[in-house]
Amino acid sequence: MQNLFRLPFHIGGFVVRNDSGHIDCVSMDNSLAVPGARLNTIECHCIPPFVTERLFHRLQASSSALIILKPVPRHGRFCTVAICRTYVMDGIQTPLDKKDIWSDAGTTRVPYQIYQNPEIYAEELEHIFYGSSWNYVGLECEVPESGDYRRNFIGEREILMIRKNDGSISVVENRCAHRGAQLCQGLFGNTGAALMCPYHQWTYTLDGELTGMPFKRGIKGKGGLNSDFDMKTRGLTNLKVEILNGVVFASFDHDVVPLEEYLGPDMMQYFTRIFDGRGLRVVGYERQIIDCNWKLQMENLKDPYHAGILHLFLISFGLFRLDQESKCLVDDNKGHSVLMTIKDSEEGNEDTGGVRIAAPDFTLTDHDLIQPLLEFGDRISLSIQTLFPSLIIQAQCNTLATRHVLPKGPGSHELVWTFFGFEDDDDAMNDRRLRQANLMGSAGYVTLDDAEALEFSQLGLAGSPEDEVAVLEIGGKDCESNDHLVTESLIRGFYMRYRDVMGHGKAIT
Ligand code: FES
Ligand SMILES: [Fe+2]
Structure with a gap:
């Protein structure tokens, strides 16, 4: 067998053309195949026909090739396989050119590789999390x-x-x-x-x-x-x-810029709107594992477009609709953002902005669940601030939470919710925060939908050809602040910052 490489982690197995020209397969995972078995052995056990076709096509196109396979869990078992990465080799492994994975279309095209490639994931840890980030x-x-x-x-x-x-x-x-x-x-x-x-x-x-x-x-x-x-x-x-006002940040880089400078004046304004210096107290925690890349979670909180379509609870009871008064703000470096809306009518059944609702005759018996008591001196009923790389600060009605995204390999992350209030909250406010916390978390009336949609995304992009991309042109092509919700500009901004930090070339806007 020739051209074996030390494999990145989170890899299920690989196939390689051997010295005699035959195709052998080797597995890192006993559930996948018997080590050294012929390709047709794993073909009949594990690889769907369309993947097999691609494997043969790629192997025939070169004198030697290494194709890394990734097991895709379904129902708790590895029962299918996605092509994760192909190396075409002329004696030497071809390194992945990180700049070239991005097209000239700036960040309106996001390569699916960045959600599943283990090399890119390892570089994210080094450059983003262990680099000059707070x-x-x-x-x-x-x-x-x-x-x-x-x-x-x-x-x-x-x-x-x-x-x-x-x-x-x-x-x-x-x-x-x-x-x-x-x-x-x-x-x-x-x-x-x-x-x-x-x-x-x-x-x-x-x-x-x-x-x-x-x-x-x-x-x-x-x-x-x-x-x-x-x-x-x-x-x-x-x-x-x-x-910063009771919130603790840390960096592996002792030369990182000061935190206030890192956040910038616009983000500081909305950070201190919630964390205004009053003493904080924790109301509760939730932790959930979601099997998708960590960036998909960050995208989700920068994506008002989905919220007015996917979340029937929000739409049905007027908590969030795409036609509401709103603002999306992006910082100068584009990686941080805040989106905010103002809740209008509770009875959204008559005007849902054209979006279908599941059960028009559903009503709430406890209206306090969705009634915000405006507490920050403005009319904003929902604000979601995302700070690069992995913090979300959410205020939906009176439930306040930090959502911390912990990457767990290219295809999974843990989401840790810390629900909080203030030391000077009275019992009524504490009860209100607890009641409205039912909207959020792993089984929240609203956020229940997100985890499922995010896992669908990861499953959908698994095994995609290397040049396939996500298309982000809702709301145009720029990454600017705006006053409407039908936009993906905050996500495009996130990837501007991401490309800068990762050294993936300067994005064009
Ligand atoms: S004291 Fe030996 S590993 Fe910590
Ligand atoms: Fe959502």
Whole structure:
């Protein structure tokens, strides 16, 4: 067998033309095929006929080729296979040219590869999440006491947000500097005065400095560490931290621009509209795994077009319709945005903007579920702010939430909802926030629809030819702010910023 490569992760298997010109297949996953089996063996077990045709076509078109297959889960089992990536080789692997995957059409065409290619995913983690971004890690009120921590992720790296003894907050990586063990296991907890690894008890300050370990000098002069071991250089990875009105952000890049500059004045205005400096308190949490690429989740919250069509609950009860008074605002760098609407009639049955509703005779018995009590000094009943790369701040009626998108491989992400209110909320407001939280979350009357549609998207684009693209021309081709909702301009803006950060060439508008 020739031309085997170290394969990226999240790969199900691959086929390769062998030295004698035959096609062999090798699987990384026992459910897919027997290692070394002939292509027709997996063909009859796993590969749908249309995929097989493409495989043969590609292999015949070149003297040698490597085609990476990705198993697609259905009903909890891998029972079909998508072509994930094709390398045509003349002795040397052809690298993917990231600039060329984008057409000249700027960001009105989004290549399906960026939702499924493991090489691109690995670069996203490096360039976006571990690069010069400010990443959400939590709310300050979640760690009120000295030693309290919240465990979270930036990209796929685990971090701890810790309240230090002096009252300030540190963020360190949750990986021991000795041999890599996870330091804290709970989602929340208290470290005590120091962080101690459960494996060999290496001990760190709450800032991550290594302060000691058992048997440092061995026993009776034998064993232990050499005298040249430098404790100062063996601490935990410590992240740069900024806190904005109770919201904690961190960056792996200590030279990142200040957070306010990163957000820009327009986004700061809407960020501080919600986080106005009042003390925060958590109302509840939800976590859900959604099997689609993390960017599809970010797109969803930048896509008012879908909300007035997909979400029958919103349309039926007038919470959101495409003809409502609205505003979509994009920042100068195009990666952040906020969309907001003003709720009008509750009885939307007579005028739904032409959109069909499922059950015209449905009514609500508890109207408080959808009645906003305007609390921010304006008429906005829904605002959704998306901050690059992966934070959503949502205020729908009086349910307030951060939605944190955690990538879990190219085809999956975890969505973590933190519902919050303010320390000075009275019981009635707290009840209202809790009741209206039924609109949101994994089983929310509204957001229930999104997870399903997003998984349909990932399933639909799996196995697409390398040059296939999504078309984003609703509302034109630009990425500008506007005063209507029938637009994909916020998504086009997101990919402008994405291309810049990923080094995928300058997008043309
Ligand atoms: S791995 Fe943490 S002390 Fe050894
Ligand atoms: Fe939605």
